[in-house]
Amino acid sequence: MTTSYGTGAIWLAIVGAGVGTFAIRLSFILLLGRLDEAPPTVEGILRFVPAAVLAALVAPSLVALSAEPSLGLSYAPEKVGAGAIAAVVAWRTENVLATIGVGMAALWTLQVVV
Structure with a gap:
């Protein structure tokens, strides 16, 4: 480059x-x-720093600007589904490791199914 x-x-x-x-x-x-x-x-x-960092790392991969002329938002359904499941786990358990683990398992499962 x-x-x-x-x-x-x-x-x-x-x-x-x-x-x-x-x-x-x-x-x-x-x-x-x-x-x-x-x-x-x-x-x-400072209690909210881990959640904010996790959201800042995950959110761009869930929804991204497309490179097409329309410049709309593009998303992968399996990523959005896994993100929603992880959000529910985060809300209910307030445990970052559980959120990451369940989110990864949900993503892998949805990638196979969808």
């Missing part, structure tokens, strides 16, 4: 992204490291 950017510009972007990620993570460590205990609001917000 070719690009109009030079090797130096690409490496600068990679290093810049790495430094930015490190700085963001370090800022939270330094900020929360000064506190003996995190405030209840911060603890409440």
Whole structure:
């Protein structure tokens, strides 16, 4: 694959992204490291981080923009079905590992059946 950017510009972007990620993570460590205990609001917000990360990783694979001229949404029925089953498991059990396990089993089963 070719690009109009030079090797130096690409490496600068990679290093810049790495430094930015490190700085963001370090800022939270330094900020929360000064506190003996995190405030209840911060603890409440941090409870939702695993679910938000899982949703951010899974949602793009469930529904994606098609490359066709209509630019509509495209989806695979087995992925959406497995996602719905996993969402119900997440809602009922509030267990991330159970959600991932049941979602994977549902996807594999639906891929064979559908």
